[in-house]
Amino acid sequence: MSGPLGKRAILELCVEDMAxxxxxxxxxxxxxxxxxxxxxxxxxxSAGFMQxxxxxxxxxxxxxxxxxxxxxxxxxxxxxxxxxxxxxxxFGLHGVVLGAAHPDLTLHLExxxxxxxxxxxxxxxxxxxxxxxxxxxxxxxxxxELGFSRILTSGQQRSVPEGLKLLVxxxxxxxxxxxxxxxxxxxxxxxxxxxxSTGISEIHSSCSVxxxxxxxxxxxxxxxxxxxxxxxxxxxxxxxxxxxxxxxAPGPNDEALEVKGAAE
Numbered sequence: 105m106s107g108p109l110g111k112r113a114i115l116e117l118c119v120e121d122m123a124x125x126x127x128x129x130x131x132x133x134x135x136x137x138x139x140x141x142x143x144x145x146x147x148x149x150s151a152g153f154m155q156x157x158x159x160x161x162x163x164x165x166x167x168x169x170x171x172x173x174x175x176x177x178x179x180x181x182x183x184x185x186x187x188x189x190x191x192x193x194x195f196g197l198h199g200v201v202l203g204a205a206h207p208d209l210t211l212h213l214e215x216x217x218x219x220x221x222x223x224x225x226x227x228x229x230x231x232x233x234x235x236x237x238x239x240x241x242x243x244x245x246x247x248x249e250l251g252f253s254r255i256l257t258s259g260q261q262r263s264v265p266e267g268l269k270l271l272v273x274x275x276x277x278x279x280x281x282x283x284x285x286x287x288x289x290x291x292x293x294x295x296x297x298x299x300x301s302t303g304i305s306e307i308h309s310s311c312s313v314x315x316x317x318x319x320x321x322x323x324x325x326x327x328x329x330x331x332x333x334x335x336x337x338x339x340x341x342x343x344x345x346x347x348x349x350x351x352x353a354p355g356p357n358d359e360a361l362e363v364k365g366a367a368e
Contacts, residue, residue, distance in 0.1 A: 111305070111352055112345075112348045112349045112351075112352040113299055113304055113305055113306055113307055113348050113351075113352065114134045114135060114305065114306035114307070115132075115133050115134050115135075115306075115307060115309070115341070115344055115345055115348060116133065116134065116135040116136065116137055116165075116285065116287075116306060116307065116308045116309075117131075117133040117135070117136050117137070117308075117309060117310065117311055117336075117341060118136070118137040118139055118142065118146065118287070118308060118309070118310050119136050119137070119138060119139070119310075119336060120138075120139045120140055120141065120142045120146070120149070121153075121336075122153075122156065123335065123336055124136075124310075124336035125138075125153075125156065125157055125160055125162070126336075126338070127311070127336035127337060127338040127340075127341055128162055128336070128338075128341060129160055129161065129162050130338035130341070130342075131311065131337075131338035131339065131340070131341020131342040131344075131345065132341060132342055132345045133162060133311075133341050133345070134162075134163070134306075135162065135163045135164070135165065135198065136157065136160075136162050136163070136164050136165070137164075137165045137166075137167060137201055137229075137308065138153055138154060138157050138164055138165065138166045138167060138197075139167040140153075140167075141172065142310070144172040145169075145172070145232065146167045146169060146201075146231075147167065147169050147170070147171065147172065148166065148167055148168055148169055148170060148185075148188050149166055149167065151191055151195075154166055154191060154192055154195045154197060155195050157195075157197065158195040158196045158197055163198035163199075164197050164198050165197065165198055165199040165200060165201050165227065165229060166188070166192040166197050166199075166200050166201065167200075167201045167231070168185045168188050168189055168192070168200050168201060168202050168219070169185075169201075169203070169231070170184045170185055170188070174205070175203050175204055175205040175233040175236070176204075176205055176206065176207055176212075177204055177212075177215065182204075182215055182218065182219075185202075185219060185222075186218065186219065186222045189219060189222040189223050189226075190222065192223075192226065193223070193224060193226060197226065198226070198227055199223070199226045199227030199228055199229065199253070200219075200223050200226055200227075200228055200229075201228075201229045201230075201231045201256070202216065202219045202220070202223075202228055202229070202230060202231065202252075203216075203230055203231040203232070203233030203234070204216055204219070204233065205233050205236065205237070208238070209236045209237055209238055210237060210238065210239075210242075210243075211230075211233070211234075211237060211243055211246050211247075213246060213250065216230075216250055217250060220250055220251055220252075227253045228251065228252050228253055229252065229253060229254045229255070229256055229285070230243075230247045230252045230254070230255045230256065231256050232256055232257060232258065232287070232288070234247075234255050234256070234257050234260075235257055235258055235259075235260045235261075235267075236260075237260075240257075240260060240270070240274060241274070241277050243255075244274065244277055244278055244281075244282065244284075247282055248278075248281045248282050252282060253282070253283065254282060254283035254284070254285045254306070255274075255278075255282060255283070255284055255285065256285050256287045256308055257271070257274065257284060257285070257286065257287070257288075258286065258287060258288030258289065259271040259274070259286070262288070262289070263288050263289025264286045264287065264288050264289050264290050264294070264298055265289060265294055265297075265298070266289075267288075268297075268298065268301055268302070271284065271286055271298075271301075271302050271304075272301055272302055275302050275303060275304065283305060283306060284302075284304065285304065285306045285307065285308050286298055286302065286304055286307055286308065287307070287308030287309070288308075290307055290308065290309045291309070292340065292343055292344060292347060295307065295309075295344065295347055295348070295351075296347065296351055299348070299351050300351070307348075309344060310336070311336065311337060311340040311341045311344055312335060312336050312337065312340070
């Protein structure tokens with residue numbers, strides 16, 4: 105699970121619009137996960153967004169999830185995901201983020217094999233369907249056998265800080281066979297603890313900040329969700345990268361680990 109001693113962890117940013125993609129590029133993110141509808145855990149991004157990301161210069165992974173809700177997919181939905189994977193390949197993206205389950209929440213290996221076959225040379229990440237599986241250790245073995253590069257997980261809890269103990273155990277069990285990438289609730293305030301506890305080699309974050317509320321008329325007409333408005337912040341991305349570098353190579357300037365905000 106861990107990278108070479110002293111090597112900075114890779115920062116993957118989940119983004120759902122051009123503002124997020126531009127923030128990732130400006131802030132120096134190593135990789136992006138492209139989504140729509142992050143409020144429901146992320147759905148497949150539009151073809152236009154995939155095309156723009158492919159030209160951005162930042163390695164991009166496309167979430168392949170055709171709808172909100174659970175991860176038991178019909179044959180038609182599997183065909184739709186295969187078509188979306190084909191689009192990601194055609195646009196030249198770095199990889200795709202996949203997941204599928206049986207009704208008992210064990211991984212659906214047959215469907216996953218079809219999706220991975222469709223991905224061809226693209227890198228593949230098993231998404232947080234993993235957090236619902238009844239036996240995460242068996243799921244690691246299955247993900248390795250299927251050929252996934254990494255697993256995105258919050259340690260089967262709502263957020264990484266809550267799932268930290270299991271994340272440590274998952275990393276030890278994976279033992280370098282596959283990357284365990286913590287994601288969900290990682291902020292500037294807790295990233296140091298996450299890295300030091302788990303020895304991870306990559307993290308997944310949004311690096312978003314809360315800036316006011318959505319316009320009242322947009323909320324009233326249902327065009328925007330009620331509640332605090334989160335925006336992607338290139339300064340938060342850059343600060344996260346700086347912190348990762350400081351954690352990888354600690355020195356006499358411990359103040360380098362101080363945080364300026366609570367970006368997620």
